Amino acid sequence: MLRGTTVGARSTLRLAARAATAAYKTRPAPLPLRSLSVSFLSYRTHHLYSTMANPQLGLFTIPAVENEPMKSYAPGSPERAALQAALAEMQAQAPFHVPIVINGEQIKTGKVAQQLNPSDKSVLCTYEEADVALLNKAIDGALKARAAWEAMPFADRAAIFLKAADLLSQKYRYKVMAATMLGQGKNAWQAEIDAAAELADFWRFNAQYAQDVYKQQPIKNAPGNWNRVEYRSLEGFILAVSPFNFTAIGGNLGSAPAIMGNVVVWKPAPAAILSNYLVLEILHEAGLPKGVLQFIPGDAPTLVGAAIDSPDFAGLHFTGSTAVFKKLWKDIAMNVDKYKNYPRVVGETGGKNMHMVHKSADPRQVVLQTIRSAFEYQGQKCSACSRAYIPDNLWPEIKAGLIAEAKRIKVGPVTDFTNFVTPVINQFAFDKIKGFIEYAKAAKDAEIISGGTYDDSKGYFIQPTIIVTTNPAFKTLTDEIFGPVLTIYVYPADQFDETCALADKTSPYALTCALFATDRQALVHGANLLRHAAGNFYLNDKSTGAVVGQQPFGGSRASGTNDKAGAAMNLLRWVSARAIKENFLPLPDFLYPSNHQ
Structure with a gap:
């Protein structure tokens, strides 16, 4: 028996269901899935926000993703020669200067710090340090960019990160690796694992995982109803605080929330400034709207403290020390009354x-x-x-x-x-x-x-x-x-x-x-x-x-929240689901069948 219907309404529903079944059986044959190209979720997830501005004209599936092939850098190999050339060029051009980037605008404050090459203590780059006023400007800019970014069809959001992965693995591979080697002290193989392969993998597989998340829909629909779920971005901004030891982690902490429609304020580590800035430039070249990922180097306690003090703080994506993460967790808890929602706190910390x-x-x-x-x-x-x-x-x-x-x-x-x-x-x-x-x-x-x-x-x-x-x-x-x-x-x-x-x-x-x-x-x-x-x-x-x-x-335990970077589990932390039930038939009466004599 159907819940919530009168006896009379049930016969009406049965007739409607039979008619719908007959129409379904005579429908035109659908296009084969292999002929489609980026994710089916565009309509279901975003039609309420963007039907007029961004019509959805197909059901899309992203291209198949694979792990980025590793290069060997063996003696005499072309990749070894290319990387050595990139290292020599970067050393000859150093020191570089890295700005603060807010809404795509390069900002200089005059307060400058240095990132050293740990192999010889030379200056690899100088960089601008933001203050609280600039941090607040970045937050405001991110919030203004949020509505348009969330409303962008997933196919277009995914395409940005897939393009970024291709740009990294081909056009910018050796440049980003050179910055990682010289700035973060990695040998060629470790830089290949990190700055080339893993970062490209994060961007490609996150697109796949995001598609998989959006595909999770209710498995049942009562006659006369359609049930569906939207995976909304979080209300506010995400704060990404990244470490020095992996360029890929820096790139992922900001981009994992972003692919789910969130806007991010990124505080990079002082010892990874140059490689992280190159990552930002690649994302912008790939088409990431300028206010979606704000780049705010500077004093960590000052900037992070001010960010989590904002009423619009919606989540923390963190990799770093256990002690710092515990302090941030406590500070967030103390601020909980000022937030619109309970912030998502995701952290990967220490290990023994x-x-x-x-x-x-x-x-x-x-x-x-x-x-x-x-x-x-x-x-x-x-x-x-x-x-x-x-x-x-x-x-x-x-x-x-x-x-x-x-x-x-x-x-x-x-x-x-x-x-x-x-x-x-x-x-x-x-x-x-x-x-x-x-x-x-x-x-x-x-x-x-x-x-x-x-x-x-x-x-x-x-x-x-x-x-x-x-x-x-x-x-x-x-x-x-x-x-x-x-x-x-x-x-x-x-x-x-x-x-x-x-x-x-x-x-x-x-x-x-x-x-x-x-x-x-x-x-x-x-x-x-x-x-x-x-x-x-x-x-x-x-x-x-x-x-x-x-x-x-x-x-x-003390190693973090175990939200699994490089998996759909992590992406689920950056969405807030909305279940939607749409009714197609009128309710004849408010009485239950049991109310009748």
Whole structure:
């Protein structure tokens, strides 16, 4: 029986339903889906806003997306020559100057700071620093751009980011990589992973995920009704606060909310200014309206504090330290009465990631995977392996392997492609990491078996360092270091369960974890024991290297809100759904069938 209808109305509905069925069966054949080109959601999602100004004339599906192919940069390869040329050109033209960008207008304040090249401490670029007045101007401009941006059909919004991905991967690939290498201290391979492949992947896969979100519609319609759901942008602006270590993260923190129709105020990290500015220029060249993404470098506490104090603050998209994120969460909570809605708070923060090794593991693979995870990009990845738990039956072989392989690591500037380890980001990071190494040197319950040296006379270079401790609560086992320092705890091989429990409670973080074993039951058992120890869990693989479209990335506990960058889960955080029910038939009476005698 139909809910909410009278007995008389039911027969009317049945006749209408039969007529509708007959009309449906005799309808013209639809165009095949493969003949269409960007997403069907345009009409359903945006027709109420933009039918007159932007008529929807087709049901669209975006082109199939794939991960950006990786280039090798091997000796003699054309990509190596092109990247070396881009590096040489950028070094010759430096220092560059980066403005504040509000509504597409380049603004200079006279208050200028510097981004250094950590390989040699030279000035890569200078940049303008915004004040609160300019921040408020950026917020106002973003809010004015919001209605038109949200109303733009999704096909056109998606096309902007798909075009940006193509521009990045072809026209601007080596320029953005050079800025990432020189400014953020990445070697060629790490820059390729980040500034070329991952950023292009974010832009392409976010278009696919957005389409998938919009396709989520009610599965039932009662006769005489049509049910549908709109995925509206959030009321207000999104604040994106990005880190230094990934150009791709900077590009994604602003563009993920934007593709869902939001406007964004972007506060880039001081040590990633040049590469982030190039990302903004690519997006504008691809057609992003000027006020949708405002670029506001400057003092983080001042600008971020003022942004979350605005009544129009609608959400925070953050990657950075746990301490800063916790403070921002508290500040947002204190301001909750002034906001129009409860702000969305999405954060990816710190990690104290581990390799857990079972007694059945392949020692050679443990060595190679651990060296790469702990020391690639100098351990300046939130996913880097910072601690390892090794069973005593494998320790002699693994120890010898780690020492031998660490000796093969070359340390030096990014322009020498043979260097596996390049500089840490700045003097503050250098001094912090140096302090951990000196602490281990002075400790009676720890031993440095490899590395332990450092040099900041020219650039900020730290030799990959391996510490072994007998203390399961040793400082370098518990505290986030964010540098090329690995700490190992050797445990009795028959105490795997107890060691998993120990490792799980040693750190407040839960970002990445790798489990090594050749025994399948050990993999199953260990994965269960460590179920909540990481948001990204690896079996017989290193703890780094999540790929957009393959491993959605994020952790819980002190590591963040686990909203999974590179997945539809993240995009759902930037929309507010509106369920719409449309009735086609009049209600004959207000009485229920049960009211009749």
